[in-house]
Amino acid sequence: MFIDQVKIYARAGHGGAGCVSFRREAFVPKGGPDGGNGGRGGNVILEASHDLNNLIAQFYVPRLIAKNGNGGEGQKKSGHAGKDLLIKVPCGTVVWKLPDPDPEPDDPEPQLVQDAGGEQALVIDFDSMEEEAEEEDESETPKLAIGEDAEMITDLTEDGQQFVLCTGGRGGKGNHHFTTSTNQAPRHAQPGEAGTEGHYLFELRMVAEIGLVGYPNAGKSTLLNAISHAKPKIAPYPFTTLHPQIGVVEMDGWERYTVCDIPGIIEGAHNNVGLGHEFLRHIRRCGTLCLILDMAGIDDRKPWDDYEKLLFELGQYDPEMLNKPHLVAANKMDEDAAGPNLEEFRKRFPKVEILEIMAAIDEGVPELKERFRQAARG
Numbered sequence: 141m142f143i144d145q146v147k148i149y150a151r152a153g154h155g156g157a158g159c160v161s162f163r164r165e166a167f168v169p170k171g172g173p174d175g176g177n178g179g180r181g182g183n184v185i186l187e188a189s190h191d192l193n194n195l196i197a198q199f200y201v202p203r204l205i206a207k208n209g210n211g212g213e214g215q216k217k218s219g220h221a222g223k224d225l226l227i228k229v230p231c232g233t234v235v236w237k238l239p240d241p242d243p244e245p246d247d248p249e250p251q252l253v254q255d256a257g258g259e260q261a262l263v264i265d266f267d268s269m270e271e272e273a274e275e276e277d278e279s280e281t282p283k284l285a286i287g288e289d290a291e292m293i294t295d296l297t298e299d300g301q302q303f304v305l306c307t308g309g310r311g312g313k314g315n316h317h318f319t320t321s322t323n324q325a326p327r328h329a330q331p332g333e334a335g336t337e338g339h340y341l342f343e344l345r346m347v348a349e350i351g352l353v354g355y356p357n358a359g360k361s362t363l364l365n366a367i368s369h370a371k372p373k374i375a376p377y378p379f380t381t382l383h384p385q386i387g388v389v390e391m392d393g394w395e396r397y398t399v400c401d402i403p404g405i406i407e408g409a410h411n412n413v414g415l416g417h418e419f420l421r422h423i424r425r426c427g428t429l430c431l432i433l434d435m436a437g438i439d440d441r442k443p444w445d446d447y448e449k450l451l452f453e454l455g456q457y458d459p460e461m462l463n464k465p466h467l468v469a470a471n472k473m474d475e476d477a478a479g480p481n482l483e484e485f486r487k488r489f490p491k492v493e494i495l496e497i498m499a500a501i502d503e504g505v506p507e508l509k510e511r512f513r514q515a516a517r518g
């Protein structure tokens with residue numbers, strides 16, 4: 141299972157309470173207050189890790205609760221701090237703060253009414269309970285509130301980058317802090333502060349330099365397979381790839397860059413046709429896009445139509461996508477129809493940079509790899 145969006149509830153630990161205690165020792169009369177401070181609550185900390193590639197761990201554990209601090213003790217002993225909860229998330233995780241859900245409606249208050257006989261009876265208004273329940277249902281309509289009520293609070297892109305999602309509450313002060321000239325034996329101490337909490341949406345946007353975009357069956361996964369150690373599934377039917385994959389391309393001289401293969405897009409993807417276009421989020425960060433076209437038109441489409449429709453769908457997802465530099469990989473050049481189609485394509489789009497490849501047999505692939513390297517270096 142591949143999870144790239146998940147709702148999370150997180151809460152930091154509460155601070156431990158301060159202690160009320162008095163020194164009791166033989167031969168020390170009126171030993172004075174010696175209540176220690178409470179320990180602070182644990183933080184919830186996120187850490188980006190390049191060893192992970194999806195949010196599956198958060199999907200199974202969507203409540204992140206850090207430990208509370210311990211209470212203070214006598215003899216001025218401070219309580220232990222609550223342990224921080226360190227959560228590893230994949231590099232490229234964007235965290236959104238969601239608005240707090242509406243508080244649960246209170247149960248209707250029983251009301252005392254006088255019945256005809258003058259006796260009092262307890263009446264609970266069940267009608268209003270039902271109405272409230274209906275209203276609640278309406279407010280439950282799922283809204284992935286990105287761009288509306290949600291606020292982006294961090295973007296974890298670098299391996300090892302940390303972010304404190306919720307801060308643990310401070311421990312309360314013990315009673316020895318509260319002695320004054322007039323009160324040498326205070327019988328009160330501070331309670332611990334509550335840790336911060338909230339509802340969040342974690343969204344993974346993969347981090348890669350080059351993004352492959354194309355219709356299903358165009359050969360995106362075949363290309364990723366040819367240039368990197370990634371082994372995406374390749375098959376002669378559409379929508380073989382169901383979730384994004386990143387391949388690391390290693391060049392001579394220890395140079396590396398990453399390429400992201402995503403599921404195929406088809407006309408109407410912005411209206412959820414095919415697999416929709418939500419996974420385009422994974423190529424949002426790519427500096428360069430490579431549009432892979434089946435130049436032979438094996439699935440009875442024309443490459444120039446594919447090209448225009450792909451650009452249209454990219455623009456529908458986010459007009460910013462059209463500002464990214466892109467090049468075209470004309471794939472399946474080993475097929476007979478590919479040559480004439482390419483000629484026609486060049487006539488229609490003379491300014492587009494095209495590289496001819498046969499991904500299945502590695503022809504033209506080294507040149508494309510080199511071109512990607514230049515693009516990745518920016």
Ligand SMILES: Nc1nc2c(ncn2[C@@H]2O[C@H](COP(=O)(O)OP(=O)(O)OP(=O)(O)O)[C@@H](O)[C@H]2O)c(=O)[nH]1
Binds near residue numbers: 357376379473
């Ligand atoms: N003739 C020919 N066939 C190719 C070439 N490259 C890929 N194919 C074939 O095209 C088919 C689809 O390849 P994939 O790499 O799975 O295509 P994809 O773009 O990843 O498809 P989806 O994952 O469904 O979006 C497979 O049967 C490949 O063998 C090529 O250069 N020439």
Ligand SMILES: [Mg+2]
Binds near residue numbers: 361362381
């Ligand atoms: Mg594929």
